[in-house]
Amino acid sequence: MTFISYAQNFEDIRLWRALKTVENGFYIDVGANDPTHDSVTKAFYDNGWTGINVEPMPNYFEALCQQRPKDTNLQCAAGESADELTFYGIAGTGLSTLDPAMAKMHKDAGMDVRSQTIKSRSLSSICEEHARGRAIHFLKIDVEGHEETVLRGMDFSQWRPWVILIETPWKRDQTWENLVIDAGYHSILFDGINTYYLAEEHLNLKPAFDIPPCNLDEFQFCKGHKFSHPVSDAEHQLAAALQRAEQAEAQLRAMQNSRTWQAIQKLKKTLLRA
Template sequence: MNIFVKKLLKSLKSYLSITLNLPFLYQKPYFSQEGEDLIIQKLFSHKKNGFYVDIGAHHPFRYSNTYFLYKKGWNGINIDPSLNIKKIFGKTRKRDINLELAIDKKNGKKILYIFEDAALNTLSKTNADEVISSRQSKLIKTISVKTQRLDDILKKYTKKIKQIDLLNVDVEGFEMNVLESSDWAYYRPKVIVIENINKDLKLRNYLIKLNYSLIAQTNSSDIYAQK
């Protein structure tokens, strides 16, 4: 499409939206809780086929920082220990690898606290106690879930992947365990989005020491890029 046609279509779109009161012509299908995927889209605006690793994926669409990329043509690995996650993602994210497990510094088992609002499910007892005491959501039950180190997962599933473009981590207070379970000398995502509601300096300092720069923030997330 040449420049003239692009300008013509842009002008026509503007004219129709105003004349016919059609604001949906400028509506874009973003899915993140606080607009994180708007920022991600800007960072990867020219990349059609990328690879992400989404830890604490929660849901194929709701609060997803990676679904917009999936729609764009990307694929990756979705990881979450909640029940039936593999089945749910298998129906809607068929190009992805979908794993029903948790990430921790040691391979083994951990207790998962399951809430009515599944977005708050956590391996952190501290976080679980805060959710309960603040009445954010009702605790339904606890279950034992499988844990694996992140570097073991990446070693198994990314042998043919030259570059991990995006690492997304949203694990309700268990973020440091995830970071410390990877081999940062070997696996270097271009961009990292990590939930950091409490603005934990330990998380920030850890990533800065790994030669990442904090480039953007939302109320709940920090976004880093390789220096």
């Protein structure tokens, strides 16, 4: 079956090449953002995987709840500990951040930056509650300057993602890399946006990352992908209509699974019998 890629820079193709033999795999996406657009995990979800999505932006969190009902979706930030933090949201982008300096830079560039207080919890506590007994096949971190705090909240001696990919600066001058290396991970690839790390016990997967995505990976880009063909207005409208239909279907399923809905149906049956 053709693999449909949604990620912005081939991340899902690289990961799928290494992990496609895993059935019912498990991921953690910190800074999940939109459930489809530029998503690293959407293709895996479509192929039967599930995971944990950590996303503080209300609109993206609500979309994740609607479109990823089998995932665990958390509206919070991953940090070093349980705390309340100031979050700088930039709607419609992947640039929202907990870093005040980065937020100021975006504001100075004319972006609509809005601050709010959000809850934070450590990645270890999230794993303890939602990943107990599960192998974590990959951990993706995209938090716009908050990487070190996320990593300091993770106990890599207990929780061992096979692959970690972290958005990193082009200069690759990140100060937090020693936290990953000292935890027994090897830097194996920089793709221009992310650095990939392999757990030392899974270095057998390294050959899968040695060459860039190519025709042998048998993939296609999703409709509307920036690397795909131009999309007509009619296709845009159709895609938007399909997305609205999927969201409506997800809302209907959630309503039908609610206790109130079930109680109403039971009452209807009782009245019909009367």
